[in-house]
Amino acid sequence: MFDLRVKDKSISKDLKNVFNKVLNHGMFFFGPELYKFEEEMSKFLKMKYTLGVASGSSALYLALKSLNIKKGDEVITTPFSWIITSNAIAECGAKPVFVDIGNDYNINENLIENKITKKTKAIVPMHWGGHLCDMEKIQKIAKKYNLFIIEDAAQAFGAQYKNKKSGSYSDIAAFSMNPMKCLNGYGEGGLIATNNKKLYERSKILRYAGTTSDPKKLITNNCVEVSLNHKMDTINAAMLLVSFKYFKNKTKKLMKIRKYYDENINDIILKQKIRKYEIPGMYAYPIQIKNRNNVKKFLEKKGIETKIWNDPLISDSPVYKSKKNGKLVNAKKILKHTLNIPFHEKLSKKQLKYIVENLNLSIRKFS
Numbered sequence: 001m002f003d004l005r006v007k008d009k010s011i012s013k014d015l016k017n018v019f020n021k022v023l024n025h026g027m028f029f030f031g032p033e034l035y036k037f038e039e040e041m042s043k044f045l046k047m048k049y050t051l052g053v054a055s056g057s058s059a060l061y062l063a064l065k066s067l068n069i070k071k072g073d074e075v076i077t078t079p080f081s082w083i084i085t086s087n088a089i090a091e092c093g094a095k096p097v098f099v100d101i102g103n104d105y106n107i108n109e110n111l112i113e114n115k116i117t118k119k120t121k122a123i124v125p126m127h128w129g130g131h132l133c134d135m136e137k138i139q140k141i142a143k144k145y146n147l148f149i150i151e152d153a154a155q156a157f158g159a160q161y162k163n164k165k166s167g168s169y170s171d172i173a174a175f176s177m178n179p180m181k182c183l184n185g186y187g188e189g190g191l192i193a194t195n196n197k198k199l200y201e202r203s204k205i206l207r208y209a210g211t212t213s214d215p216k217k218l219i220t221n222n223c224v225e226v227s228l229n230h231k232m233d234t235i236n237a238a239m240l241l242v243s244f245k246y247f248k249n250k251t252k253k254l255m256k257i258r259k260y261y262d263e264n265i266n267d268i269i270l271k272q273k274i275r276k277y278e279i280p281g282m283y284a285y286p287i288q289i290k291n292r293n294n295v296k297k298f299l300e301k302k303g304i305e306t307k308i309w310n311d312p313l314i315s316d317s318p319v320y321k322s323k324k325n326g327k328l329v330n331a332k333k334i335l336k337h338t339l340n341i342p343f344h345e346k347l348s349k350k351q352l353k354y355i356v357e358n359l360n361l362s363i364r365k366f367s
């Protein structure tokens, strides 16, 4: 599914160099590489403010906190995601309210309005596998009902629609930069992005235990609100800068792999539909098939690893399970039929051919 080993000699050399640089200057927190990383991210995303944080989880949690999402609030979101999408909401004290998904795996924007109540404060859409939600429609709903949008863009770094990047469709957005993600770090890492100065300033305070930072480091306990440590290490920022240097190249390779799959996988197999004018984040290649479990077993026997993600649905996991969640019919159907096939930039032509041949063969066998 993923091959996280660093095999490329120039990446390896660059990583060792920046690692040594940080060891030499010794500024392990708030070192110059963190600020450089944030500057580069703001430029790339065309967003005024970005903040490097400890993980994508921290990013989403702090983004919600900065908007004052709290106990008594309801936040509309998707049941088909990594559990953090809802846990971040629940950690703020608010209640995640689940809306069914569309055939593209993302929240079905046409069903959102049905779930809005007096308590609804925000919408958290998540771009599944890097494919962007219909943010223009979601923005219209948010405007109509005066709701905040917090994008869970954990899987969608680099995605864009009509030249507008993921993360720029909301009040504040959260990215994950763990080693599996589009912009891969070499440990935990995440990013907050916003154009709103107030949200940026508040997130910055919340990132550092709720304290205002004193440039001279004399006053360290000036805590203005309760928070924990969500900082990004300088070493991670330095290594992410190396990843960013190679990001374009990695994305190009993944686009080619996506195209190869699109063109060669049997059309009986449903692929994730990408909209016109959209470039998705290169995070995953999900397919939908009838006899998913048989196909999975068949591929396993051939040495091809596949993964079923987001099982059970968040709404069915023990902490969120309740009759009030609604039927979420499409999410259940998609979960039952979806399989993620290997998708990383180190896949060779020979490996790709082998995967596609066996996938197509399995379909003939089990359909």
Ligand SMILES: Cc1ncc(COP(=O)(O)O)c(C=O)c1O
Pocket: 055, 056, 057, 058, 060, 081, 082, 084, 085, 126, 152, 154, 155, 175, 176, 177, 178, 188, 189, 190
């Ligand atoms: C949709 C989604 N949200 C949030 C996260 C949390 O990111 P992290 O693992 O960096 O904490 C992830 C990570 O897998 C994710 O996929």
